Amino acid sequence: MWRIWRRVGSLSPLFSSPKSSILRQDLIQAPYRLNFLGILSTENGTPATIGFFSKEKTPFIAFVLGGPGSGKGTQCAKIAEAFGFTHLSAGDLLRKEISSNSENGAMILATITEGKIVPSGVTIKLIRREMESIENNKFLIDGFPRSEENRIAFERITGVEPNIVLFFDCPEDEMVKRVLGRKQGRVDDNIDTIKKRLKVFAALNLPVINHYTRRGKVYKINAVGTIDEVFEKVRQVFDDCKQMIK
Ligand SMILES: Nc1ncnc2c1ncn2[C@@H]1O[C@H](COP(=O)(O)OP(=O)(O)OP(=O)(O)O)[C@@H](O)[C@H]1O
Ligand SMILES: Nc1ccn([C@@H]2O[C@H](COP(=O)(O)O)[C@@H](O)[C@H]2O)c(=O)n1
Numbered sequence: 001m002w003r004i005w006r007r008v009g010s011l012s013p014l015f016s017s018p019k020s021s022i023l024r025q026d027l028i029q030a031p032y033r034l035n036f037l038g039i040l041s042t043e044n045g046t047p048a049t050i051g052f053f054s055k056e057k058t059p060f061i062a063f064v065l066g067g068p069g070s071g072k073g074t075q076c077a078k079i080a081e082a083f084g085f086t087h088l089s090a091g092d093l094l095r096k097e098i099s100s101n102s103e104n105g106a107m108i109l110a111t112i113t114e115g116k117i118v119p120s121g122v123t124i125k126l127i128r129r130e131m132e133s134i135e136n137n138k139f140l141i142d143g144f145p146r147s148e149e150n151r152i153a154f155e156r157i158t159g160v161e162p163n164i165v166l167f168f169d170c171p172e173d174e175m176v177k178r179v180l181g182r183k184q185g186r187v188d189d190n191i192d193t194i195k196k197r198l199k200v201f202a203a204l205n206l207p208v209i210n211h212y213t214r215r216g217k218v219y220k221i222n223a224v225g226t227i228d229e230v231f232e233k234v235r236q237v238f239d240d241c242k243q244m245i246k
């Protein structure tokens, strides 16, 4: 069945009290307003988006998650080629921001070096910029959301959830081996940062995967095997989802 964007039914407690709703409403341009659930609506009450996606242009989104070195980027490149998706890697966008000497570059570099998570506003702005500038209706968002904070901010800003979530499930020792063998000169591809990233993955990213599992959106893929063997499992997921993808 055609499964399109689900609107997020409630805002966080921060925005749900009458007082803060009024403040937030003040930030919203006519002809939009917040309804009693905190959902952005047009004046006649039709749900609307905050300019991130129009109703006619709501793309198919797959979040691609998994621990460091589980093979997200490798598989995304193959999915993009085989199924016509645009691959957006949150980590790559952040690294590009460092090399472009942007105002946030130093903060992003320090955060990545420590294996920590960059504030959601920064990452979502980069993802948004790419999505708005690319004419495609199918996106793979690789390495995002990395935390519940990332997830909640994305859903609040866009008003939508992903259509599906791929989770590459890989044992830690295999992930460590792959990252140390990557040799792409990444500042975080060293044993100290990998250990920190594995802890951050377990503490912050697994709750996101659990959330979307409860929402029935997660396809868990055993990431052990050759790149082509793993891709065969991925291919089955996208073949099964063909009807949902425009
Ligand atoms: N199935 C596989 N078997 C062996 N090596 C693999 C496999 N998949 C990917 N690799 C290799 O492991 C390394 C990490 O893969 P990749 O960069 O795709 O992981 P990632 O999940 O994107 O990691 P990160 O979160 O750190 O960006 C790369 O050198 C890649 O070539
Ligand atoms: N949503 C995200 C994604 C990434 N980061 C930071 O970038 C590092 C590298 O990410 P990869 O996806 O390329 O592994 C990651 O360890 C984080 O420091 C982030 O903050 N938020």
Ligand SMILES: [Mg+2]
Pocket (backbone or CB within 6 Å): 072, 073, 089, 091, 143
């Ligand atoms: Mg990657």
